[in-house]
Amino acid sequence: MKDAGYCSWGRLCARDQQVRPLRWTPAALEPEGRPLLGRGLGRSYGDVCLNDGGVLLDCAGLDRFLDYDPERGRLRVEAGVSLAAILERVVPDGWFLPVTPGTRFVTVAGAVANDVHGKNHHRAGTFGRHVRALGLLRSDRGALTCSAEDNPDLFRATVGGLGLTGLVTWVELQLKAVPGPAVEVEAVPFASLDEFLALSRESDGRWEYTVAWIDALGRGPRAGRGVFFRGNHVEGEAPAPRAGTRLAVPPGTPGWLLGPAAVRLFNALYHRRQAARRRRRVHYLPFFYPLDGIRHWNRLYGRRGFFQFQCVVPEDAAVAVLGGILERAAAAGQGSFLSVLKVFGDVPSPGLLSFPRPGVTLALDFPNRGERTRALLRGFEDRVREAGGALYPAKDALMSPAAFQAFFPRWRELAALADPAFSSGFWRRVTEVAA
Amino acid sequence: MSRRVVILGATSAIAEQVARRFAAAGDRLYLLARNGERLEAVARDLGIRGAAAVHHAAAPLDQVERHRALLDAAWDALGGVDILLVAWGTLPDQRRCEADVDETLRQLHVNAGAVIALLTDAANRFAAQGHGTLAAISSVAGDRGRQSNYVYGTAKGALSVFLQGLRNRLHRHGVRVVTIKPGFVDTPMTAAFPKGPLWASPERVGRAIHRALLGGPDVVYVPWFWRWIMLVIRLIPEPVFKRMKL
Ligand SMILES: Cc1cc2nc3c(=O)[nH]c(=O)nc-3n(C[C@H](O)[C@H](O)[C@H](O)COP(=O)(O)OP(=O)(O)OC[C@H]3O[C@@H](n4cnc5c(N)ncnc54)[C@H](O)[C@@H]3O)c2cc1C
Ligand SMILES: NC(=O)c1ccc[n+]([C@@H]2O[C@H](COP(=O)([O-])OP(=O)(O)OC[C@H]3O[C@@H](n4cnc5c(N)ncnc54)[C@H](OP(=O)(O)O)[C@@H]3O)[C@@H](O)[C@H]2O)c1
Numbered sequence: 006m007k008d009a010g011y012c013s014w015g016r017l018c019a020r021d022q023q024v025r026p027l028r029w030t031p032a033a034l035e036p037e038g039r040p041l042l043g044r045g046l047g048r049s050y051g052d053v054c055l056n057d058g059g060v061l062l063d064c065a066g067l068d069r070f071l072d073y074d075p076e077r078g079r080l081r082v083e084a085g086v087s088l089a090a091i092l093e094r095v096v097p098d099g100w101f102l103p104v105t106p107g108t109r110f111v112t113v114a115g116a117v118a119n120d121v122h123g124k125n126h127h128r129a130g131t132f133g134r135h136v137r138a139l140g141l142l143r144s145d146r147g148a149l150t151c152s153a154e155d156n157p158d159l160f161r162a163t164v165g166g167l168g169l170t171g172l173v174t175w176v177e178l179q180l181k182a183v184p185g186p187a188v189e190v191e192a193v194p195f196a197s198l199d200e201f202l203a204l205s206r207e208s209d210g211r212w213e214y215t216v217a218w219i220d221a222l223g224r225g226p227r228a229g230r231g232v233f234f235r236g237n238h239v240e241g242e243a244p245a246p247r248a249g250t251r252l253a254v255p256p257g258t259p260g261w262l263l264g265p266a267a268v269r270l271f272n273a274l275y276h277r278r279q280a281a282r283r284r285r286r287v288h289y290l291p292f293f294y295p296l297d298g299i300r301h302w303n304r305l306y307g308r309r310g311f312f313q314f315q316c317v318v319p320e321d322a323a324v325a326v327l328g329g330i331l332e333r334a335a336a337a338g339q340g341s342f343l344s345v346l347k348v349f350g351d352v353p354s355p356g357l358l359s360f361p362r363p364g365v366t367l368a369l370d371f372p373n374r375g376e377r378t379r380a381l382l383r384g385f386e387d388r389v390r391e392a393g394g395a396l397y398p399a400k401d402a403l404m405s406p407a408a409f410q411a412f413f414p415r416w417r418e419l420a421a422l423a424d425p426a427f428s429s430g431f432w433r434r435v436t437e438v439a440a
Numbered sequence: 441m442s443r444r445v446v447i448l449g450a451t452s453a454i455a456e457q458v459a460r461r462f463a464a465a466g467d468r469l470y471l472l473a474r475n476g477e478r479l480e481a482v483a484r485d486l487g488i489r490g491a492a493a494v495h496h497a498a499a500p501l502d503q504v505e506r507h508r509a510l511l512d513a514a515w516d517a518l519g520g521v522d523i524l525l526v527a528w529g530t531l532p533d534q535r536r537c538e539a540d541v542d543e544t545l546r547q548l549h550v551n552a553g554a555v556i557a558l559l560t561d562a563a564n565r566f567a568a569q570g571h572g573t574l575a576a577i578s579s580v581a582g583d584r585g586r587q588s589n590y591v592y593g594t595a596k597g598a599l600s601v602f603l604q605g606l607r608n609r610l611h612r613h614g615v616r617v618v619t620i621k622p623g624f625v626d627t628p629m630t631a632a633f634p635k636g637p638l639w640a641s642p643e644r645v646g647r648a649i650h651r652a653l654l655g656g657p658d659v660v661y662v663p664w665f666w667r668w669i670m671l672v673i674r675l676i677p678e679p680v681f682k683r684m685k686l
Contacts, residue, residue: 010635028453028628029478066453069485094489 011061014303015050015373016310017402019057019430028066030083030174034144040428041144043168045115046087048108050313051402052430053119053167059428062172064114070094071175078180079137084114084173089297091178096289100180101238103135107345109294114173119399120165120359124214124236124293127350131361133164134352135179143171144426162422165356167398169432171424187243188214188292190236191284197229198324198346202365204233205348213237214292221344221369224335229328231346236292243288246298306372312402314382315368317349318394323365326392330385334369337381344369357415360397368400379403398431409435442492443467444518446511448501448558449528451478453627454577457646458525458653463491470514470521471496473528493518501528502554507561520569523653524562526555526576531629537591544591551595556602563606566615574610575618575653576603580661583621583670586686607658619659620649623666638669 012018023039034041040059047054055061064085072081078100080091088102089109095101106121115121120133129135138152141163149171151160163170191212195201201217208215212235219231296302303311318326327346345368349361371378386408389396395412396404410416420436445462447455450471462469463486471486473479476498483496495517499506515521532547555576566572581589582596600619607617624630624639640663648662661667676684 026628026631029481069481070488071481071484073488 011044011047011055011063012310013051013054013402014048015312015402016303016306016308017051017055019052019055021058022056023060024063025060026063026066027085030067031142031172033147034142034172034426036144036426041172041424041426042429043084043114043118043172045085045112045118046110048106048111048115049119050400051398052434053398053401054115055430056428057430064112064172067174072177075100078182079177080180081175081177082113083175084140085112087112088116092289095180096183096186099182099184101183101289103179103181104129104132105293106132107294108297110297113176113178114168117164117173117176118166118168119397120354120356120361121399122349122361124216124234124347126352126361127209127215127348128213128352129181130350130352131165131354131356131359133355133359135181136164137177137179139163139176140174141171142174143424145424148174159422161355162357162419165354165359166419166423167358167432168429169419169423169427171427183238184240185238185242186245186289187239187241187286188236188289189239189284189286190234190292193233193235193283195229195231195233198328199229201229201231201233201346202320202323202348208233208235209348209350211235211237215347217346219331219344219346221331222335224332228332228335231344238289239286241286243286245288246290306370309373309375311373312371312378312382313368313400314371314385315366315397315400316385316389316394317360317362317364317366317397318389318392319364320348322392322394326388326394327365327367329388330367330369333384334371334381337377339371339374339378339381357419358398358413360395360399362395364394366397368397401431404435406435406437443522444470444520446470446472446514446518446521446524448472448524448526450496451475451482452527452529453629453642454622454625454645454649455525455527456482457642458527458649459486459491460489461647461650463487463489463494466490466492468493468518469495470518472499472501472510472514474498474500501558502550504554504557507558511558511561511565515565521562521565521572523573524566524575525649525653526558528555529577529629531589532591534587534589534591547591548595548598551592552598552602555599559602559606563610563615567610567613571614573616573618573653574606575620575649577620577622577649578603580621580623580666580670584673584681588686617658618652620652621659621661621666621670623661623663623669 011024042056042059042061044054044061044063046065067083067085069083075098088105088111104123106123116132117136120131122131138150141149141151149156151163159170193204195204205215214236217231217233223230347366349364349366351363354361382403390408390411445467447459449455451473469486469491471479471483479496479498483494487494499510529551537544562574566574576599578600579596581593582600585593603617603619610617622645625642625645626635626639627642645662652660
C-alpha cells in the first residue's frame with residue numbers, strides 16, 4: 006500500500022489518503038471502515054478523484070482489452086484502459102471514439118464517472134450514451150452488469166455518478182466508424198460572443214466537431230474575440246505527429262512562468278497562428294488533443310496549482326453571463342491559459358448527475374492565488390446559479406454545497422444508490438453540510 | 441515474419457508489458473504462468489492487441505519435473521521458438537529468511553534453481569535448432585550483496601553468472617543469451633515500497649526489454665542509468681561497503 010502523492014490535475018492533494026494499486030479485477034470488495042473510491046488517471050482537476058481519510062483503488066493497472074468486434078465496432082475493456090490505448094488499437098480498423106474529452110489520457114471508467122463530453126456534444130451527446138453496458142462491483146451486492154436493460158437504475162446512477170456507486174470493472178462501448186485518421190479543420194476568427202453564437206448555429210449542422218478558443222484577456226473592443234474551430238473526419242492520409250518528441254514540463258517549474266505577461270503572449274501567438282491558416286487536413290491527435298503533446302503541462306502553474314472553472318448557462322443568458330465573467334476575470338488580471346467555449350446540444354444525457362445540458366459552456370483556468378482567486382470564483386458561481394446554469398464537478402474544487410444541490414437536483418437519488426462503502430472528497434464537501 | 445515467442449511468468453507486470461510489444465508487432469506467443477485465470481485475461485488482451493496467435497498453459501513453474509513437458513508443448517504449438525523469456529520471480533522477505541533457512545532455500549529454488557533448470561532444458565533445444573534468443577530477468581540486486589536483500593541478490597547473482605556461462609557456451613551455436621537487470625520497477629512485487637525518482641513504470645521497462653530481446657548488447661540494465669549506479673556501487677571497496685547501511 007502506498008501513501009498519498011496522488012493529487013488531482015489542478016494539483017489539489019488529499020490528506021491521509023491510502024492508495025491501493027489494482028492489477029487484477031477483485032472478486033469482491035470488503036467495506037473497511039475507510040471510504041473507498043475508484044481512481045483513473047487523475048485528469049479531474051479537483052476532488053472528485055481524491056479521498057482524504059479514505060482509500061483510492063487505483064485502476065490504471067486494470068488495462069486489458071476484453072472483447073473486440075471489429076465488424077460492428079463493439080469494444081469491451083477493463084476499467085483502467087485509456088482512451089489513448091483504444092484509439093491506438095481501433096483507428097487503423099476505421100473506428101473512433103464516439104465522444105472524447107480534450108485529453109486522451111483518461112480511463113474509460115473515469116470517462117463514465119464524469120459522463121464526459123467532447124466537441125461533438127451537439128451531435129453525439131455525452132460519453133455515457135455510447136456505453137452499451139458496464140460491470141459494477143459493489144461492496145454490498147457483489148458484481149453486477151448494468152445497462153439500459155439490466156439494473157437500469159444503477160446504470161443511470163453510475164454514468165455521471167462521480168465514482169460513488171461502486172467500482173466500475175469493465176465498460177463496453179459502441180465505437181463510431183470513420184474514414185481514417187484525418188480531420189478536416191477550419192479556423193474562423195470571431196470578434197464577439199454574439200459572432201461566436203452565430204458561427205455555432207451556422208456550423209453545428211454541417212460540422213461534427215465545433216469548439217472555440219477565446220482570448221480571455223481581451224478587454225474593451227477586444228473582449229470576446231477568439232477563433233472558432235470546426236472539423237469533420239475525412240478520407241485521406243494525415244501524418245501522425247512523431248512519437249517520442251513530446252515535451253515535458255519538469256517538476257518544480259515556478260509559477261511565475263505563467264504570469265499575466267506569459268499568458269498574454271501565449272494567447273496572442275496562438276491567435277495569430279490559428280487565424281492565419283484556414284481550412285486544412287490534420288491528424289486527429291493535434292486536433293483533439295493539443296495539450297497532450299506537452300506532458301505535465303499543469304506544472305506550468307507552479308506548485309500552488311490552479312483552479313479550473315467550467316460552467317454551462319442557457320443560451321439566452323450566455324452573452325450576458327459569460328461576457329460578464331470574462332470581463333471580470335480580465336479586470337482582475339487573473340487571465341487564463343486556456344479558455345474554451347462550446348455550445349452544447351439538446352441530446353439528453355443519460356446520467357442522473359450528468360453535467361452537460363442545453364446551453365453554452367465556458368472553461369477557464371485560474372492560477373491559484375489563494376483567497377483572491379477563491380473570491381473571484383465564488384462570484385462566478387453566483388452568476389451561474391442565478392442564470393439557471395451549472396458547474397462541472399470534474400473541474401471543480403470550490404463549489405458550495407448549496408450551489409451543487411441547485412445544479413444537480415437529483416443528487417439525493419444518487420445518494421440513495423451509492424455504494425455504502427464509497428465516498429470522495431468532493432462528495433463529502435458538497436453533501437455533508439446538506440440542507 | 442512473425443516471431444515465435446515463449447514467456448514464462450507471463451502474468452508478471454513487467455512480462456505483460458514486454459508481451460504487449462510483441463503482440464502489437466503481430467508475433468506468435470506461448471504464455472506460461474501459474475494462475476490460470478490471470479493468464480487467461482492476459483492472453484485474451486494480447487490477442488486483441490494484435491498477436492497472430494496466443495497459446496497459454498497454466499503450471500507452477502518452480503516444479504522442475506514438469507519443465508520438459510511444458511517446453512515440448514510450446515515447441516510443438518509454435519513449431520520452434522525464436523525468443524524465450526523467463527520472467528517469474530518472487531521478492532523474499534529478507535528478515536524471515538535470516539531466521540528460517542528453509543525459507544531461504546525455497547526462495548533460492550524459485551528464483552535461481554528452477555530458473556536454471558528451465559534454462560538448461562531450453563538451452564539444449566536452442567543449441568539443437570541453431571538459432572534463437574534465450575533471456576531471463578535477473579536484477580541489479582545480483583550485482584552486489586547488500587544486507588537488505590541478499591537472499592534475493594544471491595539468487596539473481598547466481599542467475600546472472602549462469603547466463604554469462606551459457607552465453608559463452610551457446611555463442612558458437614548461433615544462440616543469443618540476454619541478461620536483463622532491472623532496477624526499481626513499480627509492480628505488485630514492490631507494492632510495499634515508497635516510490636521515488638529512481639522508480640520506473642513496468643511499461644518503460646517492458647519497452648526496453650522488448651528492444652533488448654530484438655538486438656543490441658547481451659547484458660542490459662533497465663532503465664539504462666542503472667548501469668552507472670551499479671558501476672559506482674561495485675567500485676566501493678569492501679572494507680567501506682561492509683560498514684554501509686544498504
Ligand atoms: C487537458 C484536459 C482536458 C479535458 N477536457 C475535457 C473535455 O473536453 N470534456 C470533459 O468532459 N472533460 C474533460 N476533462 C476532464 C476529464 O475528462 C475527466 O475529469 C475524466 O473523468 C478524467 O478521467 P480519469 O481517468 O483521469 O479519472 P479520475 O480523474 O482519476 O477520476 C474521475 C472520476 O472517475 C471515478 N473513477 C475512476 N475510475 C473508476 C472506477 N474504476 N470505478 C468507479 N469510478 C471510477 C473517480 O472516482 C472520479 O470520480 C479534461 C481534463 C484535462 C486534464
Ligand atoms: N519489480 C522490480 O523492482 C524488479 C526489479 C528487478 C527485477 N525484477 C524481476 O522482474 C521479474 C518480474 O517481476 P515483476 O516486477 O513483474 O513482479 P510481479 O508482477 O509480481 O510478477 C512476478 C511473477 O512471478 C510469478 N511467480 C512467482 N512465483 C512463481 C512460481 N513459483 N511459479 C510460477 N510463477 C511464479 C507470479 O505469478 P502470480 O501472478 O501467479 O503470482 C508473477 O506473475 C521477476 O523476476 C523479478 O525478480 C523486478
